[in-house]
Amino acid sequence: xxxxxxxxxxxxxxxxxxxxxxxxxxxxxxxxxxxxxxxxxxxxxxxxxxxxxxxxxxxxxxxxxxxxxxxxxxxxxxxxxxxxxxxxxxxxxxxxxxxxxxxxxxxxxxxxxxxxxxxxxxxxxxxxxxxxxxxxxxxxxxxxxxxxxxxxxxxxxxxxxxxxxxxxxxxxxxxxxxxxxxxxxxxxxxxxxxxxxxxxxxxxxxxxxxxxxxxxxxxxxxxxxxxxxxxxxxxxxxxxxxxxxxxxxxxxxxxxxxxxxxxxxxxxxxxxxxxxxxxxxxxxxxxxxxxxxxxxxxxxxxxxxxxxxxxxxxxxxxxxxxxxxxxxxxxxxxxxxxxxxxxxxxxxxxxxxxxxxxxxxxxxxxxxxxxxxxxxxxxxxxxxxxxxxxxxxxxxxxxxxxxxxxxxxxxxxxxxxxxxxxxxxxxxxxxxxxxxxxxxxxxxxxxxxxxxxxxxxxxxxxxxxxxxxxxxxxxxxxxxxxxxx
Numbered sequence: 324x325x326x327x328x329x330x331x332x333x334x335x336x337x338x339x340x341x342x343x344x345x346x347x348x349x350x351x352x353x354x355x356x357x358x359x360x361x362x363x364x365x366x367x368x369x370x371x372x373x374x375x376x377x378x379x380x381x382x383x384x385x386x387x388x389x390x391x392x393x394x395x396x397x398x399x400x401x402x403x404x405x406x407x408x409x410x411x412x413x414x415x416x417x418x419x420x421x422x423x424x425x426x427x428x429x430x431x432x433x434x435x436x437x438x439x440x441x442x443x444x445x446x447x448x449x450x451x452x453x454x455x456x457x458x459x460x461x462x463x464x465x466x467x468x469x470x471x472x473x474x475x476x477x478x479x480x481x482x483x484x485x486x487x488x489x490x491x492x493x494x495x496x497x498x499x500x501x502x503x504x505x506x507x508x509x510x511x512x513x514x515x516x517x518x519x520x521x522x523x524x525x526x527x528x529x530x531x532x533x534x535x536x537x538x539x540x541x542x543x544x545x546x547x548x549x550x551x552x553x554x555x556x557x558x559x560x561x562x563x564x565x566x567x568x569x570x571x572x573x574x575x576x577x578x579x580x581x582x583x584x585x586x587x588x589x590x591x592x593x594x595x596x597x598x599x600x601x602x603x604x605x606x607x608x609x610x611x612x613x614x615x616x617x618x619x620x621x622x623x624x625x626x627x628x629x630x631x632x633x634x635x636x637x638x639x640x641x642x643x644x645x646x647x648x649x650x651x652x653x654x655x656x657x658x659x660x661x662x663x664x665x666x667x668x669x670x671x672x673x674x675x676x677x678x679x680x681x682x683x684x685x686x687x688x689x690x691x692x693x694x695x696x697x698x699x700x701x702x703x704x705x706x707x708x709x710x711x712x713x714x715x716x717x718x719x720x721x722x723x724x725x726x727x728x729x730x731x732x733x734x735x736x737x738x739x740x741x742x743x744x745x746x747x748x749x750x751x752x753x754x755x756x757x758x759x760x761x762x763x764x765x766x767x768x769x770x771x772x773x774x775x776x777x778x779x780x781x782x783x784x785x786x787x788x789x790x791x792x793x794x795x796x797x798x799x800x801x802x803x804x805x806x807x808x
Contacts, residue, residue, distance in 0.1 A: 327489070349786050372796055381634075385586065410428070414428045414634070415536065416552070419484050421559075421560055421564045422554025422556070423534075424556075424558070424560040425560070426640055426668055427634065427670040433804035441478055441479065444474075444477075448472040448803055449802050450468065452799045453468045453573075454796065455468070459788050468493070470756065474489055475487070482537060483588075489532075490531075492527060498523075501616075503521060503575075505728060506619070506776075506788070507731065508578075509579075509727065513614040515654075517733075517738070524616055526552065530553075530554060533548075536546050543598075546593070548591070552590075554584065554593035556594070557646045557664070558581055559629040560668075567708055567719075568711065568722075569684050569709055570717045571707070572800070575723060576723045576752055577688075580691060583611065588610070589607060589624055590605060590606075592604070598604065599634045600634075601632040606626070608620075609625055609660075610649075610651060614654065625650075626646065627647055628662075638671055644665075645666045646662045649754050658694050659695045660692050661694075662691070664690045667686070668686050669684070679712075681710065681712040689705075690703045697744075700746070701725075714760075715770070720754060723751065724750075726746050727749065731784060732747070748781030748784060752776055752779075756774025759771065765803055768802045769801050770799070773795070775794070775796075776793065776794040779795070
């Protein structure tokens with residue numbers, strides 16, 4: 324009980340940091356590391372400082388002295404957090420992805436950063452306000468908001484670095500009726516019924532975690548992660564936080580084969596990194612969150628996963644993960660699941676030329692689940708890419724090929740006695756979008772955007788969905804950043 328109270332207090336500290344950070348905003352962004360050299364600059368401890376030279380909206384930050392490119396250099400915390408990451412170990416210490424997952428070192432992460440005494444404070448967020456329209460008998464229309472807000476606080480602690488982090492979402496309020504329309508989506512339940520052709524809102528508390536990173540020599544790092552609600556070592560960075568999906572407001576069709584464990588209960592993870600390789604192992608509660616999205620679920624640690632991550636250069640990251648999940652789905656409580664994923668991420672910053680002040684982030688991802696006992700196997704494949712060019716412009720695509728089950732034939736009704744989920748075909752989804760930033764509020768990147776999705780439908784589903792259903796979405800997007808355009 325005392326441990327939980329301490330975690331809540333630390334999470335509160337992380338969550339309350341935005342006001343202080345806004346008050347001190349200067350040139351800062353954990354962004355792109357495309358330049359060849361960075362300069363050392365001195366500034367007062369309570370002033371903001373730049374982690375990388377560019378943000379995801381193209382703002383220039385302030386550069387700081389580097390660390391040893393083969394290792395960690397000095398473990399001094401404030402210098403660590405303000406530096407341009409040049410190695411995988413430095414990127415790990417930034418902790419700007421979901422859970423303990425990794426993206427390429429050069430990946431931009433727009434955020435606000437400041438100092439409060441000896442604490443380093445960070446805040447980043449992504450908010451979409453969307454209107455979605457879909458065709459066909461199963462299509463739906465909805466006005467809703469998908470969003471998340473992450474606060475983080477870091478401090479030296481003995482020979483390592485302590486981090487407290489909380490991530491919240493208002494989707495339980497901004498996504499009504501416990502879903503927004505998403506054709507061919509499946510895998511969630513609410514009040515004993517399957518959610519079909521819809522994506523569930525995230526929990527109010529998406530993550531509540533503490534981390535500790537301990538240096539082992541100049542080239543190794545051991546990390547510990549404890550989260551009543553968090554993200555175990557399973558899959559790549561989850562879709563709401565991937566740079567390659569940063570402009571897409573909606574979920575992926577392969578979510579439940581690829582990264583649905585990004586909100587799990589009672590997560591404990593340990594990782595060992597050496598140079599550009601990291602091996603992690605997690606224990607967690609396997610049941611997915613229930614329909615009550617405002618609370619924190621809990622349960623015994625009954626599931627496990629392991630993940631191998633390799634970062635061979637600043638622009639590349641790859642991972643393979645394997646896990647065993649105990650009773651993940653409420654509709655099939657006696658079924659356990661094997662899950663594996665593999666992914667490759669590529670990120671390339673642009674500083675000059677026709678694509679000046681830009682960035683290109685891409686992800687290639689495969690996910691697979693196997694129900695133990697029935698041997699029911701589902702695969703999903705994803706390619707997504709987002710290109711920012713000329714500072715304010717974004718274009719993106721997401722291409723998916725995902726197995727679907729006979730749940731889609733039944734719709735949102737109670738499953739018949741003895742129902743066994745089986746694969747009936749594979750659905751393709753092709754999404755293309757564009758958005759452009761405009762100035763409204765200082766240090767808040769605002770954009771107007773739109774995307775369209777077309778689908779390839781297997782023969783067995785065409786009598787229900789039609790041959791060529793289409794979905795269209797327009798949105799406003801808001802994201803805090805530091806620095807100047």
